[in-house]
Amino acid sequence: MISIVICSISPERLQQVIQNIQDTIGVEYEIIAINNREKCWPIARAYNEGARKARYSNLFFVHEDVKFHSQNWGVIIEEKMREPDCGIIGFAGSKVKFRCYSGWLQTPKMISALLYQREADGTKLEVRSVFKERPFEEVIVLDGLGMFVRREIWSEYPFDEESLTGFHCYDLDFSLQIAASNQYKNYVCCSHKVLIEHFSSGNYNGAWYKDTIRLHKSKWADKLPLKVPNFEISEKERRKYEERCFYHFVRGMLTVNCSEKKMVVKEFLFYSFSWKHLGHCVSIVCKYLKS
Structure with a gap:
């Protein structure tokens, strides 16, 4: 059972992703859609408000510009989330977060990813550090296109509404909070049974750079770098x-x-x-x- 929280600005895209989830998820679910065209909340607040309304113990914070290409993907995700030390599950992330200013993306050697990524010249299958024997790869930080987490963990480490007053860095900060706790492990889902497509590649504008710099200086400067235990560097x-x-x-x-x-x-x-x-x-x- 999964409570799916979507911060929406497009009614058309919202209806498309809701229909896609209905057709593919394979488990009981609910949709909590935050109409952010009307509310204009920072995404940290929108996600927290959505999570507070959730009825189920598993949460899924997801963009509305995605599409699942697998059937019954909810079964695979729920099984992994039953592990006591499972933190966030996403679809792209890094095994290391350096001390320098950056988003989740560090360098290709550190990335794990399995997803279809829409680009200007077409849609490519992004595959990084994917192994047949490991359907989930441990990482430190995750891209925010889709993030699964148990409600109890979100309650302990909610999105930081005080620091994150815009639309950027919520994924970086959220995954860092949970990785730095040393209680839970974050993962990229590398299973061919859970294939997602992302229609946009992000907006790295002046606001993104400003928010990233501010977040590093105010919160993470003395806690980085972080890396997963089995990554040798x-x-x-x-x-x-x-x-x-x-x-x-x-x-x-x-x-x-x-x-x-x-x-x-x-x-x-x-x-x-x-x-x-x-x-x-x-x-x-x-x-x-x-x-």
Whole structure:
């Protein structure tokens, strides 16, 4: 039995995803749709309000721009959620969360994912770190397109309405809270019996960069990095990949209107010391001067 919480801004998409869930889920469920065209709540509040109304012990926070391509996927998910240490289950995530500013996405080596992703030139099957023997892969942080969690865990670690006052970083913060508790494990569902399609790839605008920077500084700066226990990475590798992740974050930030540009560029210039970093610094300074 699953309570499905959807923060909706499109009646058409909402009806499509409700019909798709009805046709494919295979277990008892309820839909709790928050009409956010009318309420205009931050997504953290919308999800919390939806969860408070839930009748069932399993919650599913999901975007309305998705479609399931498998039958009876609810059976597979419910079985996994019965494990006492199961935290959040999603469809894309990272085994490591670096200390630098970033969303859930770190570098390809750390990603686990199994989903259809709609892009401008078509829909591709995104497959990362998927193994036949492991239908669920442990991760630290998850993408928010769809997140299953038991209601008791959400009650203990609800979405942070005080820090998250917009429409970004709710997934990063929520999955970090639960991973950092050391009580539960987050997972990406890598089973071919649970295939989902996501119609959009996210909106990395100035607000996303600003919210990501603020969340790191106010809440997570002294708690990162975090990684899953069985993921081996040396200190040298970690520094290399973290510098690269930070570099891509800064490059992206310089393409949008973000008031924190100067501060973050300065932090990046003093972040690491290597020949690769010096090259990245030159690239960032040139891009900053043009922005």
